Amino acid sequence: MDELDTPVFPAPKALLMQVPCLNLRKAPANGVAAASTVPTSEPNSNVSAFDIAVPGSLPVFQPAVVLPALRAAIVLGCHIEPVSYFDRKHYFYHDQPAGYQITQYYHPFARDGLVTLTSDDGLEAGQEVEVYIKQVQLEQDTARSQEEDEHTTLIDFNRCGQALVEIISLPNLHSPRDAAAYVRKVQSLLYAVDAVTTGMEHGGLRADVNVSVRRRDGDSDRSFEYSGVSGLGRRTEIKNLSTLKGIEDAIKAERDRQIRLLESGGVVQPETRGWSLTHPHETRRLRGKEGEVDYRYLPDADIPPLSFDLDLISHVARSMPPTPAVLVRHLVQHYGLSVKDARILESLDDGERLIYFQEVVAELLSLHDYEVNEINVGKIAVNWVLFEVGSLFSTDESTWSRDKIPAKSLAEIIHQLRKNAITGASAKLILRLIFDGDSRRVSEIIRQEKLMYVGMSPETYETIAKDIMQNHPQEVKDIVEKGKIGKLKFLMGQMMRHPRRSEMSAPEAEKALRRLLLGEKS
Amino acid sequence: MHHLVRCTGLRAAGSLNASRRSAEFSTASIARSQKESILDIEKLLSRPTWSVSSLLPPKDSASDAPEVTSKQLHHLLRLSALPPPKDQQEEAKMLSTLSSQLHFVKEIQKVDTAGIEPLRSLRDETMQGEKEAELGMEAMKDALAQEEVRGKHHKRIRRRRDHTAAKQEEDWDVLGTAQRKVGRYFVVEGGKDK
Numbered sequence: 001m002d003e004l005d006t007p008v009f010p011a012p013k014a015l016l017m018q019v020p021c022l023n024l025r026k027a028p029a030n031g032v033a034a035a036s037t038v039p040t041s042e043p044n045s046n047v048s049a050f051d052i053a054v055p056g057s058l059p060v061f062q063p064a065v066v067l068p069a070l071r072a073a074i075v076l077g078c079h080i081e082p083v084s085y086f087d088r089k090h091y092f093y094h095d096q097p098a099g100y101q102i103t104q105y106y107h108p109f110a111r112d113g114l115v116t117l118t119s120d121d122g123l124e125a126g127q128e129v130e131v132y133i134k135q136v137q138l139e140q141d142t143a144r145s146q147e148e149d150e151h152t153t154l155i156d157f158n159r160c161g162q163a164l165v166e167i168i169s170l171p172n173l174h175s176p177r178d179a180a181a182y183v184r185k186v187q188s189l190l191y192a193v194d195a196v197t198t199g200m201e202h203g204g205l206r207a208d209v210n211v212s213v214r215r216r217d218g219d220s221d222r223s224f225e226y227s228g229v230s231g232l233g234r235r236t237e238i239k240n241l242s243t244l245k246g247i248e249d250a251i252k253a254e255r256d257r258q259i260r261l262l263e264s265g266g267v268v269q270p271e272t273r274g275w276s277l278t279h280p281h282e283t284r285r286l287r288g289k290e291g292e293v294d295y296r297y298l299p300d301a302d303i304p305p306l307s308f309d310l311d312l313i314s315h316v317a318r319s320m321p322p323t324p325a326v327l328v329r330h331l332v333q334h335y336g337l338s339v340k341d342a343r344i345l346e347s348l349d350d351g352e353r354l355i356y357f358q359e360v361v362a363e364l365l366s367l368h369d370y371e372v373n374e375i376n377v378g379k380i381a382v383n384w385v386l387f388e389v390g391s392l393f394s395t396d397e398s399t400w401s402r403d404k405i406p407a408k409s410l411a412e413i414i415h416q417l418r419k420n421a422i423t424g425a426s427a428k429l430i431l432r433l434i435f436d437g438d439s440r441r442v443s444e445i446i447r448q449e450k451l452m453y454v455g456m457s458p459e460t461y462e463t464i465a466k467d468i469m470q471n472h473p474q475e476v477k478d479i480v481e482k483g484k485i486g487k488l489k490f491l492m493g494q495m496m497r498h499p500r501r502s503e504m505s506a507p508e509a510e511k512a513l514r515r516l517l518l519g520e521k522s
Numbered sequence: 523m524h525h526l527v528r529c530t531g532l533r534a535a536g537s538l539n540a541s542r543r544s545a546e547f548s549t550a551s552i553a554r555s556q557k558e559s560i561l562d563i564e565k566l567l568s569r570p571t572w573s574v575s576s577l578l579p580p581k582d583s584a585s586d587a588p589e590v591t592s593k594q595l596h597h598l599l600r601l602s603a604l605p606p607p608k609d610q611q612e613e614a615k616m617l618s619t620l621s622s623q624l625h626f627v628k629e630i631q632k633v634d635t636a637g638i639e640p641l642r643s644l645r646d647e648t649m650q651g652e653k654e655a656e657l658g659m660e661a662m663k664d665a666l667a668q669e670e671v672r673g674k675h676h677k678r679i680r681r682r683r684d685h686t687a688a689k690q691e692e693d694w695d696v697l698g699t700a701q702r703k704v705g706r707y708f709v710v711e712g713g714k715d716k
Contacts, residue, residue, distance in 0.1 A: 043706040047696045052708075054699070063657055064665040085642060092603045094710040099603075145710070154707035157696070194669070294601055301643035309658030355672060 043156035051143075051160040053097035061303050065138070065163040070308075070316045072165050072195035073110030073136040075323065076186070083307040084109035086138075086300040094155060095142035103166075105297045108137035109306055115169075115185060120325065122181040131182050132170040134227050138306070139164050165195065171210070171229050176251040180244045183207055192323050206242055210235040211254045213262065233258070234268045238275050238283055250275035254283045327354065335361065335378030344386060349400035356402050357385045363411030377414075384414055388428060392435045405434050412442040426451040426502050451502050461504070461512035468494045469516065479517050488513060577629040578622050590620050 049057035073080060085107040088100040113133030119125045143160040145153050167186065173179045187205055190196040196204050212235035214222050222231045238254055241247045253275065258268050270289040275282075322330070324346055331342035331354075345354050364377045389405055398404075410431070417427045430445050438445065446452060468491055469476050475491055478484040488510070495501075495509045514520040595617060599606055607613035645651065659666070702709040 044696045044708065045706070049694075052696070052699075063661055064668075066657055067662060067665045067669070091601075146707075148704070151711060152704075153710045154704055155710060156707060296601075299640070299642040304643070304645055304655060307652065307656045309656045312658050312662060315659060351672065 043154075044158060047157045048161065051097070051157050053099075058302050059102060059161070061306075062163070066306075066308075067316070068193070068195040069109065069136075069138055069163070069165050070313065071193035071320065072167075072190050073113065074317050074320060075189045075193045075195070076110075076113040076115060076133050076136065076167065078110035078113035078133060078136055080110050080308065080313050081107065082310065082313070083107075083305050084137075085305050086303040087297050088300045089295045089297055091295060093142070094153065095145050095160070097143075097157075097160075101140050101142070102300050102303060103139035104137035106299075108135040109308075110136035115182060115189070117178065117181050117185060120328075121185050123178065129172065129174075129178050129182075131172045134168045134170050136168075137166050139166055168227070170227050171212070171232060171235075176248040176255070179209065179251055180248045183247055184244055188324050193321055206240055207247055209238045209241060209247060209251060209254075211238065211251055211258070212236075212268070213255055213258045233262075234270060236268060236271045236273055236283075237289060238273050239286065241275060243277075246275065246277065246280075249280045250283060253281050256281075257283060331378075334374055335382070336375035337378055337382050341382050341386060345382060348386075348390075352400055352402060353385065353390075356407055357382060359402075359407035360385060360411050360414075363408050364414060367411060367415045380414060380418070381411075384410060384431075388431060389435075392432065396435075405431065409434055409442055416442065416446065420455075421453055422446060422451050423453050423502060423505055425496075426453065429502075453505070454503055455505075456500075456503055456508070458508075458512065458515075461508055462516060464495060464498055464500065464504075465491075465509070465512045465516055468498070469513075476517065488517070574626075577626045579625040588624070590617055590624070592617070595620065 050059045070080065084104055086102050087105040089103050089105060090100040092099055111134070113136065115131045115133065117123050117127075117129040117131065119127060123129060141159050141162040141164050143155050143157045145155045147153050169182070173182055183205075187196065190205070210226070212224065212226075212233040214231070214233040222233060224230075224232045224234050226232055226235060236254060236258070238250050241250055254273065261268060270291075272286045272289050273283040274286045275284075324343075327346045328339065328342045331337045331345060332339055335342075335357075337345070345357055348354070360381050361374055361377055364381060365372060365374070368377075389410065393400060393404075413422075413427050413430050416422045417424065422430070426446075429449075430442060430451065433445060434442075440448070472491060472494065475487045478487045479491075491513055492506070492510055495513070496504065496506060498504070511520075511522040515522055592613065595613065596606060607616055646654075697703055697706065697708065700708050702711075
């Protein structure tokens with residue numbers, strides 16, 4: 001049970017997330033091409049004049065950023081403004097040489113979205129939280145700074161000026177866990193539409209969280225209104241959280257700090273605070289928060305208004321890829337997978353594993369001479385695709401490739417297994433051979449390696465069983481005289497090591513042993 | 523200021539918005555020019571008919587702008603990264619100048635701008651110009667072409683990471699203007715707060 005349910009202060013939150021898309025404004029000397037969008041490792045190797053505010057330099061808008069930005073806004077359910085404008089937000093900081101950030105304060109390009117969280121997203125069963133998106137805007141990123149020691153900070157301007165999409169939510173989140181769930185969901189939605197290129201750990205997405213508390217009942221200062229939601233306590237902002245766990249821990253730490261402060265008669269100051277992994281239970285003050293008016297927002301005269309042709313907006317909206325939820329539902333309904341397997345499958349290898357799975361199923365259907373549908377073969381196929389094939393790649397520590405074990409080959413293996421033409425052990429063996437580079441067709445491997453399962457007669461099983469029993473008299477004694485049934489497993493193992501094991505089925509082998517040792521009838 | 527000068531070769535300049543009220547000046551000019559058929563431009567322009575001081579508080583009387591406190595002044599200076607006044611005298615002068623400026627702004631605010639779109643920048647705002655500025659399918663053609671559709675059963679989009687677009691700009695000495703450098707980094711003195 002979340003602790004928030006017992007004490008008196010729930011904490012409404014508004015989340016602000018920044019997602020880099022592409023370089024927004026890199027105006028090189030020749031004014032034609034954009035600087036590279038590839039993340040470079042050399043510091044200050046991909047910087048244009050405007051990024052370090054060389055006098056006389058001007059920003060240039062790069063239209064390519066519009067595509068991921070539109071997709072992001074649409075997948076979050078926003079309305080797209082046909083015309084939006086850019087503004088300057090003025091403040092001095094070493095990571096922003098121009099003295100202002102170009103953003104969209106008054107007229108962002110997208111508004112009024114909605115993200116709904118359910119138990120699918122990690123909430124309790126039956127719980128649903130609606131998080132409204134106030135707006136989505138385009139803005140510039142700042143430089144990256146690195147504190148060398150308390151007297152020196154190093155700055156890398158490679159990402160300065162790069163386009164970010166900033167997503168501002170309303171304070172609809174009331175627990176640290178919901179906040180983390182929201183960020184996780186937004187990240188997966190953005191990933192599904194290719195609006196984010198790397199995960200949070202690599203700076204692909206950052207979150208700034210505003211936290212306030214108020215008494216559930218009774219009085220506390222509820223006089224603040226943020227983004228049209230009133231009845232809130234004063235908020236503080238925690239900047240630059242880059243992990244989901246960090247978001248949860250930071251919110252908890254700040255909530256607890258505010259509660260302690262208020263309970264001892266203090267007042268929450270408007271502040272910007274920081275949190276770090278090394279001190280997860282506390283937040284620390286970075287600077288006082290300026291009021292919005294202190295940013296002296298004014299229209300940017302260099303970047304023209306962003307106006308969209310309505311055809312473009314509808315094209316993008318019509319060509320949206322399916323969200324993870326839609327894909328999972330499709331897998332469950334169409335292929336009969338469990339929700340758990342569907343979720344795993346959908347999330348692996350950038351969607352490639354899912355595509356592979358669908359190809360395997362399609363091949364299986366074409367191999368069958370009798371009526372089957374996707375549901376019949378779906379469950380079997382997913383086990384092979386997720387676990388058997390998956391473990392080959394993970395133990396080999398290699399990245400996924402659909403060519404290692406062609407879908408056609410896997411389908412053939414599964415088909416032969418279902419026909420009982422080969423045993424499970426043989427199937428795995430063939431899989432391994434192909435993974436390791438065997439280029440023979442599956443049928444050839446079966447023939448040449450003599451993996452055909454010819455059902456052995458019960459008598460043959462018993463002959464082999466007796467052989468094993470003779471070699472292990474102690475175990476036989478333990479089973480027959482002392483009732484140590486556990487030893488049966490050992491003898492089973494020995495049987496399955498027999499040279500003719502590829503012709504044996506484990507269940508039949510066990511039955512033979514039980515007939516001989518325990519007098520069971522089968 | 524709109525001076526309507528009826529004279530060969532000169533046309534009224536600027537966008538004459540019907541609702542902009544500078545009535546007194548234009549009617550006076552029209553009246554004058556109607557009387558004279560040949561104007562002495564030099565004579566006309568030699569004496570200013572208007573001065574910005576008309577928008578400033580008259581000397582020796584307080585402006586009707588709100589008081590600016592010393593605290594506010596210091597706050598504004600800090601926000602603008604300007605040095606604080608070095609003594610009481612300089613502060614008094616700054617406050618007085620600020621007060622005049624605020625009076626000026628209030629005079630400007632008296633202009634009726636109801637229904638007028640604020641000017642953001644000088645651009646081509648004709649119907650044609652605005653249409654050309656729209657980002658449509660044609661403008662986004664290249665970006666759309668970079669999207670790769672994966673899979674036959676459902677569409678999945680990934681942009682191709684085009685590494686070839688990398689070095690099209692000239693190399694320039696990014697760190698050339700840096701006073702201090704550490705390796706390939708710019709350096710700022712002071713810890714996080716500076």
